[in-house]
Amino acid sequence: MNRTLKEKIIKRIFFLFAIVSLFILGLIVVFLFMEGLPIFRTVSIRDFLFGMYWYPTSEPPEFGIRPLIVGSLVVTFFATVIAVPLGILSAIYISEIAPGAVKEIFKPVIELLAGLPSVVLGFFGMAVIAPWLQETFDLPTGLNIANASLVLAFMAVPTISSISEDALYSVPREFKEASYALGATKFETTVRVIVPAALSGISTAIILGMARAIGETMVVLMVAGGAAMIPESIFDSVRPMPASIAAEMGEAPFRSDHYHALFATGIVLFFLTLGFNLIADYVSNKFKEVGSGTL
Amino acid sequence: MRWRYFKQNVFFLMVRGSALCIALAIGAFLLYIFYHGVGAISWSFLTEPPRDSMTKGGIMPAILGTFYLTLGAISVALPLGILSAVYLNEYAKQGPAVRIIRIGVNCLAGVPSIVFGLFGLGLFVVYLHFGSSIASGALTLGFLILPTIIGASEEALKGVPSTFREASLALGVSKWQTILRIVLPNALPGILTGSILGIGRAAGETAPIMFTAAAFFTPLLPRSIFDQVMALPYHVYVLATAGTRIEETRPIQYGTIVVLVALVLGIDLIAIFIRSWIRKRKRW
Numbered sequence: 001m002n003r004t005l006k007e008k009i010i011k012r013i014f015f016l017f018a019i020v021s022l023f024i025l026g027l028i029v030v031f032l033f034m035e036g037l038p039i040f041r042t043v044s045i046r047d048f049l050f051g052m053y054w055y056p057t058s059e060p061p062e063f064g065i066r067p068l069i070v071g072s073l074v075v076t077f078f079a080t081v082i083a084v085p086l087g088i089l090s091a092i093y094i095s096e097i098a099p100g101a102v103k104e105i106f107k108p109v110i111e112l113l114a115g116l117p118s119v120v121l122g123f124f125g126m127a128v129i130a131p132w133l134q135e136t137f138d139l140p141t142g143l144n145i146a147n148a149s150l151v152l153a154f155m156a157v158p159t160i161s162s163i164s165e166d167a168l169y170s171v172p173r174e175f176k177e178a179s180y181a182l183g184a185t186k187f188e189t190t191v192r193v194i195v196p197a198a199l200s201g202i203s204t205a206i207i208l209g210m211a212r213a214i215g216e217t218m219v220v221l222m223v224a225g226g227a228a229m230i231p232e233s234i235f236d237s238v239r240p241m242p243a244s245i246a247a248e249m250g251e252a253p254f255r256s257d258h259y260h261a262l263f264a265t266g267i268v269l270f271f272l273t274l275g276f277n278l279i280a281d282y283v284s285n286k287f288k289e290v291g292s293g294t295l
Numbered sequence: 296m297r298w299r300y301f302k303q304n305v306f307f308l309m310v311r312g313s314a315l316c317i318a319l320a321i322g323a324f325l326l327y328i329f330y331h332g333v334g335a336i337s338w339s340f341l342t343e344p345p346r347d348s349m350t351k352g353g354i355m356p357a358i359l360g361t362f363y364l365t366l367g368a369i370s371v372a373l374p375l376g377i378l379s380a381v382y383l384n385e386y387a388k389q390g391p392a393v394r395i396i397r398i399g400v401n402c403l404a405g406v407p408s409i410v411f412g413l414f415g416l417g418l419f420v421v422y423l424h425f426g427s428s429i430a431s432g433a434l435t436l437g438f439l440i441l442p443t444i445i446g447a448s449e450e451a452l453k454g455v456p457s458t459f460r461e462a463s464l465a466l467g468v469s470k471w472q473t474i475l476r477i478v479l480p481n482a483l484p485g486i487l488t489g490s491i492l493g494i495g496r497a498a499g500e501t502a503p504i505m506f507t508a509a510a511f512f513t514p515l516l517p518r519s520i521f522d523q524v525m526a527l528p529y530h531v532y533v534l535a536t537a538g539t540r541i542e543e544t545r546p547i548q549y550g551t552i553v554v555l556v557a558l559v560l561g562i563d564l565i566a567i568f569i570r571s572w573i574r575k576r577k578r579w
Contacts, residue, residue, distance in 0.1 A: 014382035015382055017375060035421075089312075090314045097311070109317075115559055118502075119529075119531045123535050123548075157317060188299070215406070218501050218528075249416070269410060276405065
């Protein structure tokens with residue numbers, strides 16, 4: 001066989017494998033829609049997204065996922081509030097302050113935190129944090145927004161920390177040296193020069209951390225309490241979207257309205273996280289520093 | 296001047312404080328888990344099936360199930376991931392097509408695990424009639440870890456100096472032969488490290504296998520890839536929430552968690568060690 005022809009064929013074959021990821025992404029969309037869209041024969045899209053009541057098993061059933069969406073957003077918001085300072089400050093610690101030996105240990109520790117199975121963290125929230133919250137604040141239950149946000153924050157910290165650290169690390173050394181040469185302290189250099197230069201990477205880190213928190217299932221399933229209501233305080237129970245899907249899919253009769261409604265909830269969740277990821281991708285490319293001359 | 300250094304000291308205190316806070320949280324968590332769970336671990340715990348509605352006996356079927364699911368997932372994801380990364384790093388010219396593929400990989404990495412579960416249910420369990428089985432679960436987990444494998448393989452391929460490729464091409468070797476004989480062997484340790492991290496991820500995931508593979512309890516061990524299995528993460532979930540005799544199952548619960556955490560962290564630690572070893576002995 002002609003050698004150039006053979007090379008061309010091989011290249012084509014590799015290309016086919018490269019687009020597998022896109023193909024899977026497409027398949028996910030197709031199957032979510034195939035199993036999810038039939039619910040809109042029963043409920044209008046508006047009533048589904050903004051309906052106040054999620055009573056899928058009562059007679060007649062109600063399929064409004066507003067409390068589930070609010071639940072997801074609330075726990076993600078509080079998790080972000082906790083995780084962002086911890087993640088960014090620990091990234092600054094690793095890249096600017098930590099002595100070599102500490103850095104060698106601390107970086108893998110953060111990676112290990114990222115690897116901990118979420119079901120185990122969920123169990124920790126149930127068995128340790130919940131009773132503590134309940135006693136300390138004299139609550140009817142410790143399974144609530146506060147608990148879920150705290151555990152989710154610790155799941156988001158490794159994402160935020162490691163991506164921010166990459167961004168801080170890739171700030172050109174000349175910037176730092178120029179700042180020191182002008183007489184700035186290490187603090188001034190870090191806060192006024194290095195962090196601003198790494199800002200696009202840090203923003204990407206925050207967005208991806210939030211995406212991680214909003215899509216996390218086991219923690220909110222086990223720890224958020226499961227009440228499908230609009231919360232009034234951070235000690236109320238909520239039922240975020242992933243928790244609802246995971247808890248109810250096992251009992252929903254095959255291809256019933258309830259089954260379709262859970263897939264439709266999956267569609268909402270999918271596009272929400274897709275949005276977060278596309279924004280992160282846009283931010284990291286738009287404001288990418290190509291070299292030291294671009295700032 | 297003093298004020299400037301005072302600000303610096305306060306800031307550094309906060310930075311060190313948050314690092315310490317994370318380290319302490321991880322430390323306390325691991326200590327708590329191992330303190331409560333190590334006592335339950337014994338040879339019979341690891342080799343016997345559960346008895347008396349899970350209040351006695353061991354977790355052998357769950358360990359075996361997780362092993363099968365993980366093995367299946369990595370056999371799906373590793374070839375796909377390596378081939379995909381070779382295209383992106385060796386063949387593709389920068390342009391809109393590659394840009395779109397990369398966005399696709401990033402978005403796939405961000406798909407929530409429960410959505411993978413729904414997808415696996417829709418495609419494998421229902422549409423392809425695999426039922427809730429090892430096959431469905433392993434394929435779902437394989438797709439879930441594909442972006443991890445692609446990312447790690449790309450990084451490993453990037454680490455192979457371009458002079459290696461140029462030298463080979465200059466000798467008249469074809470591009471395909473260069474990739475097969477020069478680039479891949481040199482990138483292999485890095486690729487394997489990444490796949491080990493993928494294995495750790497697959498072993499610990501619960502949500503994707505809830506509807507696609509995992510069984511509450513199976514009296515028999517799986518005999519084909521179309522059988523349901525028990526799995527360690529799902530077993531932890533079941534014991535934590537579904538038991539009617541929670542107090543009696545607690546020792547087994549903690550034991551299962553210790554096995555799962557030790558397994559996943561052990562796998563990750565191996566990967567981290569191999570990686571730092573590769574970095575140190577690099578010859579170029």
